[in-house]
Amino acid sequence: MLFLLYIVSLLSSHAFLSPVPNNPLFKHIDDHTHDYKQRLKDWVAIESDSSDPSKRDQVVHMMQVTKDYILQLDGKVEMAELGEQEYSPGIKLPLPPVILAEFGNDTNKPTVCFYGHMDVQPAKKDDGWQTEPYTVTEKDGNLYGRGTSDDKGQILALLHAVESVKKFGLPVNVKLFIEGMEEVGSHGLEQLVEQKKNTFFSNVDYIVVTDTPWLSTKPGITYGARGNCYFFLEVDGARRDLHSGGFGGTVHEAMSDLVYLLGTLADVKGKILIPGIYDDVLPVTEEEKKLYKDLVFDLEDLERDTGIKTFLHDTKEELLMHRWRFPSLTIHGIEGGFSGSGTKTVIPAKVIGKFSIRQVPKMKPSVVEKQVSDYLEKQFAERKSPNKMKVTMVIGAQPWLANMSEPQYLAARNAVKKVFNVDADMIRAGGTIPIAKHFEDVLGKSVMLLGIGGPDDAPHGQNEKISMHNFIEGTKLYASFLQELASF
Incomplete structure (x- = not known):
């Protein structure tokens, strides 16, 4: 009985598997599975954690290893230097270079540029990992290790696809735009895109981001993402922290004001109570x-x-x-006061509440900022507190929404059908993908997110993994996409 349940589980988890077609390209990919897996192991072993200054040399090394492999595939590579990053006052670190690579420059062929990154999130075994995070461990059809899904595994699948398609004749021009600081904010990347607009990007027709998961075991293509307006709500009371035994019941407490204001932002069902916030949401x-x-x-x-x-x-x-196409409001935390273990009878002098609004297409950060400020100022005035209040928007990342009828979306849907024998799920991201919107705004190009990550890959958590199925069939997906794109 247990064996039968195991078989049923396997069939369910790969419900969209289809027999491998009699396709020489797919056979070539299957024949090199061992090589692909070994290369992923080698790359994951490089601890390219961009948040740790002691590992900055590892990030730079990872970029060099990526460059060397692209050169091995006969690609042309430019390493764009970004200068230094002020890590902390008086301490500067060199930023890892950005890879600008290309395969082919036939003016009669369309040109597609893929974006990805080689840096990873922090990972330690004692964080709760069941395996060594920088050693790929294969178990139950999955490859565990930091970066296997986000984003080394996805970039490798793409490079393996380019290598495979080149064996049969590359039907499109391919460019690569690969960075090493994505996990900590992509320092200097937006400026580089603007600098390279009329050179590296001048002949690019399509841009594909290879750093996204599917919604389920069924392949998905992402065509939109929400933006993010992040706010600090500061309330100032006394000149210094006070003892509640001496001042409780005698002063207007900043924390009480803050908690009250935060409580007016949304109702129990999550509906945002700020007037006008839904006015620009598309029906x-x-x-x-x-x-x-x-x-x-x-x-x-x-x-x-x-x-x-x-x-x-x-x-x-x-x-x-x-999750995807309506705005949402989340309270993230409070800075100030007492939040440690045990007890402390303090009345904090100043507190800062932190919350964000994930906005959707047609909502403008500048408009959201004014709506939020006006609303909170009104609520605070009605409370008649003598304390001081200040609202500051510290992030104003815009939402992004693509036209699904653009050629690269049609090519991607054809490729999914060819590889998996199903229609792709057309999905959005609930989070924010600033680089997609920046590519669109600066370059005026069609942008698509075509990732191969699984819905349970835990890319920023413990036990990150990518399934062998997604890794190999995803390679076929990228290879088929390159072939399909040539027909549009």
């Missing part, structure tokens, strides 16, 4: 409703993964729409 079309209806998404899986039994919305469609 849901019938065509869009159908997209959500056809998506593969299991609420029970989400419950098991999060441990949450009751969500704000009851259906798959409602939940995904509120």
